Amino acid sequence: MVFKGLTDDRLAIHELVMTYGDAVTRSDSDDWGNTWAKNAIWSVPNFPGLEKVEGREEIVKKWEEAMTNYKYIVFTALLGSLEISENFAKGTTYTIEVSTDVKNVKAQIHGQYIDDFIKIDNQWFFQKRTFSILHMT
Numbered sequence: 001m002v003f004k005g006l007t008d009d010r011l012a013i014h015e016l017v018m019t020y021g022d023a024v025t026r027s028d029s030d031d032w033g034n035t036w037a038k039n040a041i042w043s044v045p046n047f048p049g050l051e052k053v054e055g056r057e058e059i060v061k062k063w064e065e066a067m068t069n070y071k072y073i074v075f076t077a078l079l080g081s082l083e084i085s086e087n088f089a090k091g092t093t094y095t096i097e098v099s100t101d102v103k104n105v106k107a108q109i110h111g112q113y114i115d116d117f118i119k120i121d122n123q124w125f126f127q128k129r130t131f132s133i134l135h136m137t
Helices: 007-026 029-033 056-067
Strands: 036-043 070-085 088-101 106-120 123-136
Touching: 007 029, 007 070, 007 088, 007 106, 007 123, 029 056, 036 056, 070 106, 088 123
Parallel strands: 036 123
Antiparallel strands: 070 088, 088 106, 106 123
């Protein structure tokens, strides 16, 4: 487990990860979308249509479409590693998603994001997130 970088930047990235999870749980596309850089890449290889989504607007559009399949999702996340170098950072985020879809199917997914972060105008954003499922019930 590695955590390198200035404390203020580490805290800001931690808050970014928490904001992302909170926005998923509240199904708030504005707050969720604002965690992404404008030219970001979101990759969820296990979900058709989300293998590689480019640009904040397209990412938000695809996320909104995916969220229509759920009655609710509770999304929690924990940073497992973070290395910051000036205005760029790399990290690993572990997630737990508990959900019920529109067909009343309940699921729990334990996942991992490999993250690239970028600092623009003194604010951190996701530059690239690649998700993989570690366990699903």
